[in-house]
Amino acid sequence: MKRKIFLMASAIAVITACNDAGNSTAPTTDSTEINTNAADDKYLQQPLVSHIYTADPSAHVFNGRIYIYPSHDTATGTPENDNGDHFNMMDYHILSMDAVGGKVTDHGVALHVKDIPWAGRQLWAPDAAFANGTYYLYFPVKDKQDVFRIGVATSKTPEGPFTAEKEPIKGSYSIDPCVFKDDDGSYYMYFGGIWGGQLQRWNNNKYDSAGKLRQPDEQAILPRVAKLSADMKSFAGPVKEVKVVDSAGKLYKEKDNDRRFFEAAWMHKYNGKYYFSYSTGDTHNIVYAIGDNPNGPFTYKGVLLSPVEGWTNHHSIIEKDGKWYLFYHDIQLSGKTHLRNVKVTELKHNADGTITTIHSQR
Known part of the structure; x- marks a missing residue:
């Protein structure tokens, strides 16, 4: 029988210190029931850490070491709703x-x-980049008017601590920033998320507090991309829509919710092609589309990661020592949608450029 223990704030501090003596700032709000014997043969992989809840892992290789920039889930007792409060x-x-x-x-x-x-509240899924001898942490958070914007913070080390800029990135909005460095040294930020991510409130880069989700037969809301300036703290041009199309070149409708964009954009490059992957949200897939240009369009190819345990599905992809890896999360430790744990597994590109679908459970 699996052993379970209630971890109160003081216990969490002790456990965190035991896991890493160099961690001087322990979490204080993870008071909930954690499965301390989490290994289960039905899962493809096990959580990377179990002393805190983590999600939305953005992974990067800096100085030959893998750094993971996740969300930090906590048990705050906030009631659940479709806006993700x-x-x-x-x-x-x-x-x-x-x-x-x-x-x-x-x-x-x-x-x-x-x-x-x-900032007002809700630090959601972040990402990171390195340029100009500086590490940049990009994060979505609601401002004091409860509107999601994307901010940036800097550090001289990849692990931080980071110092935030006094204002959000001008022209930024919604959630889930992903910063991609192309071979020519250009950086692009992909972002956006519908429902609680508020992307439905933005049309032509203008905010409408009454903006609504699309109807089933309407064109699906598209993710966004902006090229970053040399300072990595501003956009070099206007925010553009990213077109994700079917094999006939047609945009998806909202009813195509097993393929249309919902949130969690990620970009990686393989054999000269751009792979734009994302979550379908309410159908819980991570899917991918391929293009010849970082701005798109991208043609849908298939499911990269099938649904995991829990409502959300969010990922990142890196190459390390000649192998490709997928970082993702599920709710193995808690069984609760908002208390997640990050995992990693190998990802394989096929000879034709497609990706083998990964199933998180055996």
Whole structure:
């Protein structure tokens, strides 16, 4: 029988310290029931860490080491709703490891919502990049008017701590930033998420508080992309829509919700092609589309990761030591939608450029 224990705030601090003596700032709001014997043969992989809840893992290789920039889920008791108010995250912990399968280090709190001058609430899925001798942490958070914007914070080390800019990135909105570096040194930010991510409130880059979700036969809402300026803190041009099309070149309708964009954009490049992957949200797939240009269009190819346990599905993809890896999350530790745990597994590109579908359970 699996052993379970209620971890109160003081216990969490002790456990975190035992996991990583270098972690000087322990979480204080993970008071909930955690399965401390989480190994289960039905899962393809096991959680990378179990002393805190983590989700939405954005992974990168910096200085030969893997750094993971996840959301930090906490049990705040906020009631659940379709806007995601129960995902009430307040800080970021950065994880790292030398290689997949190696020891994972929790570097402690890298950024807290109270240290972001313009922030109101809900630090959702972040991403990171390196340029100009600086590490940049990109994050969505609701401003004091409860509108999601994307901010940026900087550090001289990949693990932080990070110092936030005094204002959000001008022209930014919605959630789930993904920053991609192309071979020519250009950086692009992909972002957006419908429902709680508020993307439905933005048309032609203008905010409409009454903006509604699309009807089934209407064209699906499209993700967004913007090229970053050399300072990595601003957009070099206007925010554009990213077209995701079917094999006939047609845009998807909202009723095509097993293929249309919902949230969790990610970009990687393989054999000269651009792979735009994302979550379908209410159908819970991670799917991918391929294009010849970082701005799109991208042609849908199939399911990359089938639904995991829990409502959300969010991922990242990296190459390390000649192998490709998929980072993702599920709810193995808690059984609760808003208390997730990150995992990693190998990803394989086929000879024709397609990707073998991954199933998170055996």
